[in-house]
Amino acid sequence: MVEKTPGENAHPFDRATRTTLIDGRLRGIASKDYWAFVGPFGGATGATLLRAMQEHPDRAGDPLTVTVNFCAPLALEEFDVHLRLLRANRSSQHWMAELTQGDNGVVAFATAVFATRRESWSHQQTPMPAAPSPDQIAPLPNAGIANWTEQYQFRFVDGTPEYNGETRREKPASACSRMWLSDTTPRPVDFLSLLSMSDTFFARIFHVLGVIVPIGTVSITTAFHADAADLAAENTTTVLGVADANIFHKNYSDQTGQLWSPNGRLLATTTQTCYFKA
Amino acid sequence: MVEKTPGENAHPFDRATRTTLIDGRLRGIASKDYWAFVGPFGGATGATLLRAMQEHPDRAGDPLTVTVNFCAPLALEEFDVHLRLLRANRSSQHWMAELTQGDNGVVAFATAVFATRRESWSHQQTPMPAAPSPDQIAPLPNAGIANWTEQYQFRFVDGTPEYNGETRREKPASACSRMWLSDTTPRPVDFLSLLSMSDTFFARIFHVLGVIVPIGTVSITTAFHADAADLAAENTTTVLGVADANIFHKNYSDQTGQLWSPNGRLLATTTQTCYFKA
Numbered sequence: 001m002v003e004k005t006p007g008e009n010a011h012p013f014d015r016a017t018r019t020t021l022i023d024g025r026l027r028g029i030a031s032k033d034y035w036a037f038v039g040p041f042g043g044a045t046g047a048t049l050l051r052a053m054q055e056h057p058d059r060a061g062d063p064l065t066v067t068v069n070f071c072a073p074l075a076l077e078e079f080d081v082h083l084r085l086l087r088a089n090r091s092s093q094h095w096m097a098e099l100t101q102g103d104n105g106v107v108a109f110a111t112a113v114f115a116t117r118r119e120s121w122s123h124q125q126t127p128m129p130a131a132p133s134p135d136q137i138a139p140l141p142n143a144g145i146a147n148w149t150e151q152y153q154f155r156f157v158d159g160t161p162e163y164n165g166e167t168r169r170e171k172p173a174s175a176c177s178r179m180w181l182s183d184t185t186p187r188p189v190d191f192l193s194l195l196s197m198s199d200t201f202f203a204r205i206f207h208v209l210g211v212i213v214p215i216g217t218v219s220i221t222t223a224f225h226a227d228a229a230d231l232a233a234e235n236t237t238t239v240l241g242v243a244d245a246n247i248f249h250k251n252y253s254d255q256t257g258q259l260w261s262p263n264g265r266l267l268a269t270t271t272q273t274c275y276f277k278a
Numbered sequence: 279m280v281e282k283t284p285g286e287n288a289h290p291f292d293r294a295t296r297t298t299l300i301d302g303r304l305r306g307i308a309s310k311d312y313w314a315f316v317g318p319f320g321g322a323t324g325a326t327l328l329r330a331m332q333e334h335p336d337r338a339g340d341p342l343t344v345t346v347n348f349c350a351p352l353a354l355e356e357f358d359v360h361l362r363l364l365r366a367n368r369s370s371q372h373w374m375a376e377l378t379q380g381d382n383g384v385v386a387f388a389t390a391v392f393a394t395r396r397e398s399w400s401h402q403q404t405p406m407p408a409a410p411s412p413d414q415i416a417p418l419p420n421a422g423i424a425n426w427t428e429q430y431q432f433r434f435v436d437g438t439p440e441y442n443g444e445t446r447r448e449k450p451a452s453a454c455s456r457m458w459l460s461d462t463t464p465r466p467v468d469f470l471s472l473l474s475m476s477d478t479f480f481a482r483i484f485h486v487l488g489v490i491v492p493i494g495t496v497s498i499t500t501a502f503h504a505d506a507a508d509l510a511a512e513n514t515t516t517v518l519g520v521a522d523a524n525i526f527h528k529n530y531s532d533q534t535g536q537l538w539s540p541n542g543r544l545l546a547t548t549t550q551t552c553y554f555k556a
Contacts, residue, residue: 065551067345071365087349117528121556126524221499246404250395273343278399
């Protein structure tokens with residue numbers, strides 16, 4: 001499912017997340033296409049680490065759960081990825097990927113469980129939230145917020161961002177939003193794009209306070225509820241993303257999210273811890 | 279807040295989660311008090327790793343988010359814990375703890391972010407679910423399920439486990455349960471017990487199918503929404519635990535959970551990926 005070392009004509013997301021083995025070192029460089037404010041969009045960095053693990057010849061099975069920690073801003077220069085197979089069992093593997101950049105040490109790292117999933121009793125407890133079809137909703141105009149937002153089409157069902165400068169500190173708005181999400185250049189949804197998409201939700205504090213404040217994802221965990229065969233069967237370039245938060249306290253908030261296929265299948269769930277200054 | 283190298287008279291949980299530095303190696307042994315079926319209760323193992331990180335002299339700040347991966351059953355013999363400070367910033371740190379056991383390699387590992395949290399805008403979006411007070415609910419009788427369940431008092435508000443052998447494969451029951459939870463020997467709730475408590479929810483598939491099937495937590499992520507000062511102010515030995523699941527598919531399910539103080543404060547949220555055979 002993963003195209004190895006995508007070329008210059010590959011999808012921008014594949015170019016942004018590729019690494020190349022040179023003299024025994026796995027190297028890469030962030031893409032300006034997915035640049036955020038002080039570094040690349042975290043979803044692209046996470047997908048870079050997951051792609052490196054997926055492309056390793058010893059990897060077996062599909063990603064089951066991935067945790068990515070963001071330690072410091074990634075500079076727009078070459079980085080190294082160090083892979084380690086912490087444990088291999090009969091039908092599961094535990095991997096770690098560390099991204100280092102010169103003298104700057106560990107800038108980001110990810111741990112992931114891969115598993116060979118077999119047929120079992122299957123039951124989706126949670127129904128897909130109702131939503132009008134994506135072609136009925138205009139995408140959010142890109143107001144030059146950041147390069148990475150140009151790479152996605154955000155079609156908000158509710159919780160459309162309104163940053164009007166009026167702070168809602170006394171009467172915070174809902175933290176929940178629902179949006180149809182797709183790559184601007186359509187790309188079939190796979191594990192890499194699901195991981196990246198799970199970090200595309202605008203910070204919940206923007207929604208709640210109605211203003212943009214300094215934020216940064218510290219750690220994100222995404223669990224996949226479909227294997228490669230399931231994703232191939234869905235064959236979609238669009239997902240419904242639902243995000244919410246429970247609490248904002250002492251500079252950190254949580255964020256929960258779900259990514260649904262248009263057919264109503266829950267593809268991934270995600271939680272993150274997000275720094276904020278407000 | 280953490281008692282270092284608890285002695286033989288310490289609380290069973292503190293004895294179960296201690297490690298000792300011997301000749302430069304951090305060593306420990308699982309406790310029979312928290313034994314499960316094929317190894318110790320995962321919550322105790324996770325707390326052992328978090329305690330080791332917390333007790334390290336270079337650790338600064340309080341735990342913010344912890345991910346524990348369970349790679350293989352832990353044997354009832356000595357283990358080593360290897361700590362690594364992956365990154366230290368001005369007000370946050372990224373740590374890793376690996377548990378190895380002789381020739382068996384990595385049996386479990388944890389990554390954690392620690393942070394010095396400062397006052398900020400604070401808002402709890404989600405209200406605490408209504409529940410009768412714990413003294414109105416009889417604890418679940420311990421039917422010798424496993425040693426570890428004797429260490430906790432489970433007072434179910436709803437979703438009381440009923441494993442009557444009638445499978446509910448065609449009409450699965452709710453995956454949601456609410457329970458008051460406390461250590462059998464009362465112990466003030468701290469980060470270690472919150473992490474452990476976040477793995478005390480009985481597997482969602484037991485609730486949904488009404489039968490006990492083989493299960494095992496693969497990876498758990500717990501985020502703390504209170505710092506040490508907040509926890510000290512709550513000064514509670516009891517929490518309300520709410521757990522749910524979205525999906526059971528191809529041998530794996532998710533599980534979401536919340537731990538509330540009796541005062542209505544959200545102390546921690548948790549998600550896990552759980553293997554099941556059904």
